Amino acid sequence: MSGKVVDARGQPMSGVTVVADNTLIYNTNALATTGSDGTYRIDVSKPAGTWHASATHKVQYNSRSYTFDLDPNDDSVFAGTDGAVRNFTWKLSGSRPDSGFYGGFVAVYVDQLLDPADPEQPINSDDIELTLTPSGKLVDGSDGAPITKKLVHTGDGDVVEDVPVGRYTVTARYAQTGKSPRPMQVRLKDTGDYADSVTADFEVLVTTRHQILLNAQLPTP
Incomplete structure (x- = not known):
């Protein structure tokens, strides 16, 4: 699985945590952190199964710590043998794929x-x-x-x-x-x-x- 993370203005974001979670095996996941160009890559070939991707960004603002879910270009699960491209955007508002809002x-x-x-x-x-x-x-x-x-x-x-x-x-x-x-x-x-x-x-x-x-x-x- 690979992809790129950008902010709402399309600028690459470094240091974002991307998680691939195996939906068939409990508590099995793989993590990556985006580089300076906003890209990442995660090996999801093993263990076998289907995977779901998510990304979170932590930031300090006005002396407070906040964590944000980032918006995926595709929120569907995928087979590890097939791999996938999952890009993410930091949106401050708008609907989430599951329910609710980013704001x-x-x-x-x-x-x-x-x-x-x-x-x-x-x-x-x-x-x-x-x-x-x-x-x-x-x-x-x-x-x-x-x-x-x-x-x-x-x-x-x-x-x-x-x-x-x-x-x-x-x-x-x-x-x-x-x-x-x-x-x-x-x-x-x-x-x-x-x-x-x-x-x-x-x-x-x-x-x-x-x-x-x-x-x-x-x-x-």
Whole structure:
């Protein structure tokens, strides 16, 4: 098995770990590290069986350690006797071959049950809109762009999905249909005081999944 690893701009990436995992024999795999030209080669002729390829990249960013799964050009298994070419790209966002996204998520927790401006109405998380403005370069050194999206319901909570890992300044507003949007106050989850904005880095949820957790509230009129 051989191939090349590049970043989103097509530049070769060195020091990336590529793994060939034998799908028939438990805990049997072979590893390689990409060279300065981004290429690698792994002998998968023995033991016999079928193999699956994956690649991960570790990076330091804003004094934190992150690990990323890289996107394969082909995620199918292959026979070791046939070999295969498996190229990988470091994508900060987009769908994974299995499920989910390469980007992280920003989850919002609202402690208020009712709208302080209309105490008979519950707060609807579907109407909470976040604006995420990059504070510096993204984790791969590229320039990010502001993201403005409403929360969606997921297994991870009420979130903005598929956000490229970086440092962001976050603002929120309550944007109900047919009504003027109202600014909300935000903070890191269960940390510090509420403010009009908060600047946050992603935390590691599990190995290659990343999250920012926030609280939001509507100010009392």
